[in-house]
Amino acid sequence: MKYKHIVFDIDGTLIDTEYAVLHSLQETIKELSGRKIPCPELRFALGITGTDALKKLEIKDTSYAIELWDKNMRNYTNTIKVFDGIIELLKNLLSLDYKMGIVTSxxxxxxxxxxxxxxxxxxxxxxxxxxxxxxxxxxxxPILKYVELSKTDHRKVLYIGDSKYDSKCAENAGIDFALAVWGSHNKHIKADYFLEKPANLLSAITSEKFY
Known part of the structure; x- marks a missing residue:
């Protein structure tokens, strides 16, 4: 098989957190600065660390802001769910002896x-x-750290994510990348595979042309 390790991002790939992340960040910024920024303008925060997102928003006390953001996030936990098809995909990958990992912000x-x-x-x-x-x-x-700890060949790793940050991380590490279209708003992100739904991963990586 071409890959031995299937590595996932979390937000926007395994679980749907977009509504929770954006609305809790919106509330946090409003509490800290009085600014009400429309959620679509905050989408840049999806896929990077909370600290990096807050720095881009020119928030100086990021430690306090992170605590406040975490507190506000708890108000939206009922909106977060595992994407449809993910559990079935993980079970199938396990049965086929793939190693699975996570690289997250x-x-x-x-x-x-x-x-x-x-x-x-x-x-x-x-x-x-x-x-x-x-x-x-x-x-x-982050991906190079995964390769180091899993003691694998980077050519045997496929990273799956939903953002341009995920794509660039994989590219910079020389790792193949699959775009989780089900959680992404941008189909123009550079990727080796474009997956409309989780089940598409299996057909992509088990196709004869990839052996």
Whole structure:
């Protein structure tokens, strides 16, 4: 098989957090500065660390802002769900002996609080969070850290994400990239594979032409 490791981003790829992230960020900015920024203008924050997003918004006290954002995010937990087809995909990948991992811009604490409650974290052996590298997406460091810890050949890794930051991270690391179209608003992002739904991954990576 061409790939041995299938590595996922979290937000916009495994779980649908867009509404929660954008609305809680909107509330946070309004509380901190009085500005009400339309949610579509905040989409740049999807796929990068919270700290980096706040810096782009020229928020100086990012530590306090992160705490406030986390608090506001809890008000939207009922809007977050695992994307349709993801659990079936993970089960199928496991049955085919693929190794699965995660490279996310979430901190380890955010991973524990925001992702683990969905009960699918056991599928992933190697998990790289924002705390694990000094540089973050779109820099190559997070995926290179995954390659290092999983002790694999980077040519055997496929990264799946929904944002231009994910795509650039993979490109910078020399890793093949699949765009999770089901969670992305931009089909013009550079990718080796374009997946309309999770089930499309299996047909893409098991097709004879990829062997």
């Amino acid at each position: 979430k901190t380890r604490e955010e991973f524990t609080h925001d992702f683990c409650p969905f009960g699918i974290s056991h599928y992933f052996k190697t998990i790289i969070c924002a705390d694990d590298t000094q540089e973050h997406k779109p820099n190559a460091a």
